[in-house]
Amino acid sequence: MNKIDGVIPPDIPPYHSFGLYYDATPKQRAKMWWGCLENIARIHKLNWKALGLAFLGVPGGGTDPLDRGLDYWERYLDWVMKEQGEPQPILRAALKWLKENCHVPDRVSLCWGDCRMGNTIYRRGDFDVLGILDWEMAYLGDPESELGWFLFTDWQHSEGYGIPRLEGTPGREETIQRYEELTGWKVKHMFYQDVLAALRYGMVTLRTTKNFKKLGIPLQADAETNNPSTQTLAKLLDLPAPGAPLREITKINDVTVTVQFYFTGPGGGDWYLVCDKGKASRHEGTVENPNATMTISAEDWAAIQRGDMERMHAWASGRLKMEGDITLLMQLEEVITKLGG
Numbered sequence: 001m002n003k004i005d006g007v008i009p010p011d012i013p014p015y016h017s018f019g020l021y022y023d024a025t026p027k028q029r030a031k032m033w034w035g036c037l038e039n040i041a042r043i044h045k046l047n048w049k050a051l052g053l054a055f056l057g058v059p060g061g062g063t064d065p066l067d068r069g070l071d072y073w074e075r076y077l078d079w080v081m082k083e084q085g086e087p088q089p090i091l092r093a094a095l096k097w098l099k100e101n102c103h104v105p106d107r108v109s110l111c112w113g114d115c116r117m118g119n120t121i122y123r124r125g126d127f128d129v130l131g132i133l134d135w136e137m138a139y140l141g142d143p144e145s146e147l148g149w150f151l152f153t154d155w156q157h158s159e160g161y162g163i164p165r166l167e168g169t170p171g172r173e174e175t176i177q178r179y180e181e182l183t184g185w186k187v188k189h190m191f192y193q194d195v196l197a198a199l200r201y202g203m204v205t206l207r208t209t210k211n212f213k214k215l216g217i218p219l220q221a222d223a224e225t226n227n228p229s230t231q232t233l234a235k236l237l238d239l240p241a242p243g244a245p246l247r248e249i250t251k252i253n254d255v256t257v258t259v260q261f262y263f264t265g266p267g268g269g270d271w272y273l274v275c276d277k278g279k280a281s282r283h284e285g286t287v288e289n290p291n292a293t294m295t296i297s298a299e300d301w302a303a304i305q306r307g308d309m310e311r312m313h314a315w316a317s318g319r320l321k322m323e324g325d326i327t328l329l330m331q332l333e334e335v336i337t338k339l340g341g
Helices: 026-045 064-080 089-100 144-156 172-183 190-214 228-236 298-306 311-316 326-331 333-339
Strands: 109-111 120-122 129-132 139-141 256-264 269-276 279-284 292-297 321-324
Touching: 026 109, 026 120, 026 129, 026 144, 026 172, 064 089, 064 139, 064 190, 089 190, 089 228, 144 172, 144 190, 144 228, 190 228, 256 298, 256 326, 269 333, 279 333, 292 298, 292 326, 298 311, 321 326, 326 333
Parallel strands: 256 292
Antiparallel strands: 109 139, 120 129, 256 269, 269 279, 292 321
């Protein structure tokens, strides 16, 4: 595949708090959103038979396009739960509900599998879509499921984290309506797709949470069972809540936040950031009761600042430790980058 010279909205920190989408105007954000959706629709309209994509597994008639996916996710959950961990009553209940409420899809199409803006390459300047990435989850199935995934992952990367959605981002109903206009198909089973999307994301969350715990990365104590996906499923299916409610939506310009930085090793030292309703300042030393802390070697931090190391990689590998209110921390990414040199 040839190199595509473009830019991608980040997942961590979420694009509603940092980077390309955050820096764009409301009009540009809308263009990026619609550009991604238009390409989802284009993919669904492709003639997958003529393109020789039957190797993805042609589903049979009836509910088989849905049954295949649910069987996969049930095997996935069984595989993950072979390791010691908390029971997953909400994920199990959601799987059961989805199986009992299967419908016969109107059509079978090529599905991208991970359709979201974080997998879309945009051109600098005019925000046209240049490429669609990450096809390892592609399948032949009900295209409506993609609409559910697209909407859920955007919610997860904004309000699911407690971060407000940015101005200019189209809403749910107008997104569904636009998809219907682009495809000429009526969307009939969105509640089902909402449950399925939350289940799928919950499965991925469970696996990654277990991996992070193995690495010793600090996480919320009940993160395996109480997370945005399980909270959403509990609400949708009228199940008992999996735990305390998650983070409420907080605008960084409405609060005062302190973040403590601990730099270890040669060239290390301590400093803290104060952001008072959007106005940030840096101070040397330590502060009592910070909202969040970051601990990293001075060498690794310099590599991040130079662009030689991704902050997400540093965190996932255990080289960067973040504790406290991560929602506020993610909304301060741009400030931290500017003041952290």
